[in-house]
Amino acid sequence: MNRPTRQLSPGHIQGWAFLPSMALLYLIGQPLTVMAGDRVLPFAEIMTKICAPIQNNFAPPPPIGQVVVGTFDAGTGVFTWHPSAFLRALPKPVDLSQPRAIKLIFDQYNIRPPVVNLNPVIIGLPPGITAVPNLGPGAGGIMPRGVPEIESRAVSPAPGKRILTGLPPEGYAVFLPVKGAQLDLVFRVVNLPPSQRRASLTIGDRTAWLQQGDTVDMVVPSTTVAVGFTVATQGKRSFSSAVRFERPPYLGCFTLDAFPMTYLYQPPGNLSSQSYTTTQQVGTVVRTFSETSTSTTRPVNTPFSMVGDFAAILTAVGGAVATAYPAVGGAMQGVGGAIGALWGSSTTTSSESHTVLTDKTLLIQDTQAQTMTTCGIGPGRGDRIHFLKNPVFAWLVVQDNVWGPVYFTVSLLGYERDSFPCAEDLRNGVSPYNTYSPQTRMMLLAHDPSTPEYRQLHPASPTNPNPAPERWLLAGLPIEYGSEGQLLMTVSHVVQDTETRMESTVVNQTTTEIGGFLSLFATNVPQSGSKSLTTVHGSSAATMIGTTTSVNVTLAGGGTGGVVQPYYDALYGTYAYEPIPAGPVMMSGTVVDPAGRPLGGKEVLLLTPSGGSRTRTNAQGMYVFRSRSLQKGALALEIEGRRFPITFEGKSLVNRSLILSPASPGVVRPRGVEPDPGTPEEGARKAQKPPSDVK
Structure with missing residues (x-):
């Protein structure tokens, strides 16, 4: 050519x-500012002293x-x-x-x-x-x-x-x-x-x-x-x-209708509840804001800044660009000063905590999970949804016109208030939630895998009862609870490496957008009218790989028993419980000491080749299993690490008494039955006299 x-x-x-x-x-x-939790600026002053000056001085692209x-x-x-x-x-x-x-x-x-x-x-x-x-x-x-x-x-x-x-x-x-x-x-x-x-x-x-x-x-x-x-x-x-x-620098702010922080799931049973022993893992990480309805490409990650850092960046950038853009530079310094002044007089909140992690993602945590209770009206109805109303984010985009790169950052300035409705109240628009648009209420409900709104959008697989396999992870064996009294169990989960890379999207609506953030980082977004904004959430980065998180759950049927499969919601650090169809009583009995006294509150595990289930004895030492997954063959019951082998022939095994001796923690066998020399329990226990028995 x-x-x-x-x-x-x-x-x-x-x-x-x-x-x-x-x-x-x-x-x-x-x-570099390092804080355990960022401060929240007053909502009214954010709108008048920060967003209004931005709107007056920065025309959207x-x-x-x-x-x-x-x-x-x-x-x-x-x-x-x-x-x-x-x-x-x-x-x-x-x-x-x-x-x-x-x-x-x-x-x-x-x-x-x-x-x-x-x-x-x-x-x-x-x-x-x-x-x-x-x-x-x-x-x-x-x-x-x-x-x-x-x-x-x-x-x-x-x-x-x-x-x-x-x-x-x-x-x-x-x-x-x-x-x-x-x-x-x-x-x-x-x-x-x-x-x-x-x-x-x-x-x-x-x-x-x-x-x-x-x-x-x-x-x-x-x-x-x-x-x-x-x-x-x-x-x-x-x-x-x-x-x-x-490019000239751009500065703006946008307000979302609502922003989900966490979901506390109601266990089955109208008297059931759960309480969190620690709240450091309850929350979510925000990685990206984008508008994806007009583009199939994955957006770049959004680097977040603490409010104090954002004010400092604005002041410094305003000084750097003032020669070429005097009005823009001066306005940036003015907004930076206003944010800094509000930040200096503000405090953290008691119900939520947010901070920016080293990878520049935004961590939002629920600090009230220990005191919040679910609503007692069943899964998907009694779930407690914690969200922020009208959170306001400020953003800055500036190009280094000498070296070329474009930098941008976003900061959560504050919000009007945080809310904790029951899913059913949000669904029915009970006051004060009737002030939210149907789209916003639908967004919050449709992100809860226990709700019909979610399941309508995400039909369950016929082979997988888990409604949200991309974020709900198995948390131990299924739990069986009886028709009377309350069953208290501890559910735990060890954080895996794959969970730290987990993502999910939440489609939100903006009520106010100043400066054209979505135009800069999305595709062909109009400057007026309500706009859809997609938030990419990640698992709570407060949990480290190998960390064990736990929760105490109380299951009470109020006249009916059942079986539930616990799940760990890796996106929000909470636990959910999916009902499993229960069959007739297949195994029951009592746990007693050598003197025949019942031992209440003992966790009993039913171990099968495919998994099993678990329960806890009541005050009379009784346990019941209704699992439909029992197959003929060798099974075992385990209590406090002591195993009771059982042969299941397809018929119900009822009134089986387990004698638990405090002597030795070794494997326990039925009287007169020698251990299988091919099992791992042989070896050191070969000559050991069993300290407990099955009657």
Whole structure:
């Protein structure tokens, strides 16, 4: 291909560079803030002193900003850049003389630039832009077409400004000032011979073809800082270069209708309940905010900041950008000061705690799980849902216009209040929950695997009774409880490595969005009206791999017994109980001491080749098993580590008395039965006289 070799002159260089002095002075002596729990700012003051000034000073970016890059002359092969383009010297790979104020600010708080997906699937384009399938290599993307002709025409340059043409000189790059989140890059192709009406634009592995008129265009996602491109014709003329983008800083805030913190599940039985011995694992981690209804690509992770850190970052960034953007820089410093003042006079709350972890995810914990009780009206109805009403998040996006990367961070400033409704009250819109929209109430209910709302959206597998296998993990053997009295059991779970990478999404609604956060990090989101926002939750990072979490559950049937399978909800650190169909009594009896006195409160395990179940003796020492999974063969009952082998022949085994001796903790066998020499229990116990018996 023929390629023009004309280079731009360094005399064309313009643009802005950061003045780092204020930012660097601020950073000196400012250690990284480390807090057990972040503070919550007053909701009314957040809206008046933070969000209102942001709305007045920061115009939101358009969902897609059209950028005319330049014009390619198919007759001569010359490429003429748009008059707004300018040259800037590129920093050397290691050049300590270049100011790096923005990088220094975000490095101090361990915030890294996101890795952007440069090949999104884009649908739902705004009115006025149609979409046709990509016809070139890398098919699968969708490219916008029909850019209005008037928007693609070159404008007259400012007096005294020279138009840039050709390739930039070595060590320099062409920059274009942009304001949009995603960018619709428009190229004009002129002087195409009638026999060569085909021209193409290639960016990465995607190619778009000129369909009509003299323009060809392609959308690149938000936070893209530079692209390489090639414009070519069938006549083998082409021009290849790269363009970088200079963005102004953006600051905004958005409010969600409700934000789920945790779910406390009602066990079966109208008198059942559970209590948490510790609350450090009850909660969830927020990894990402995005809007996924218009894109199939996974969003980048959202780096969160503590409120105090966010205020400090705003103040420092405002000082760094004030030279190039005086009004923006000053407004940022003002908002940073307002947040800092509110933070200094605020306190933590007693019902929830949130903090930012080292991986920049947001950990939200329920600090009232020990005192909260479920509602006693059955699973899916009596579950207690803890959520935040109208949480407000502030966000900042700033590009290092010297070095290129785009940085962003989000902070939870506060919320109107937190709520703890029963699922049934939320479902029926009982006051005060009737003030929430049906969509918000549905969102909260549909994230609870015990509710019919969830099960309608996620039908259970015929072979797996677990309604949420992606987040509910088996927590021990099934528990059997009787029709009278209360059964107190401890349910435990050891955190596994795979759980730390578990994710689930919650689709929320924004009530207020200021500044266009969703436009920057989603796809073609309108600036007005209610918007859908997807939150990617992860398992509570407060639990370490190998940590054992536990809960005490009381099962009381109130006249009916049952069997439940405990599950650990790895997303929220709580426990749920799924009813299992119970059969007739298959095994029962009493646990007594050698003197025949009943031993109440003893946990009894029924061990089978496929698993088994467990229960606890009542005050009379009685135990009952109704498991339907019993099969003929060798079974065992186990109490306090002592095993009683039993042969099950398919008929009910009732009134079996287990004599528990306090002497030896070894394996216990029925009288007169020698151990199987092939079992693990042989060895040291071979000559041991059994201290207990089965009658």
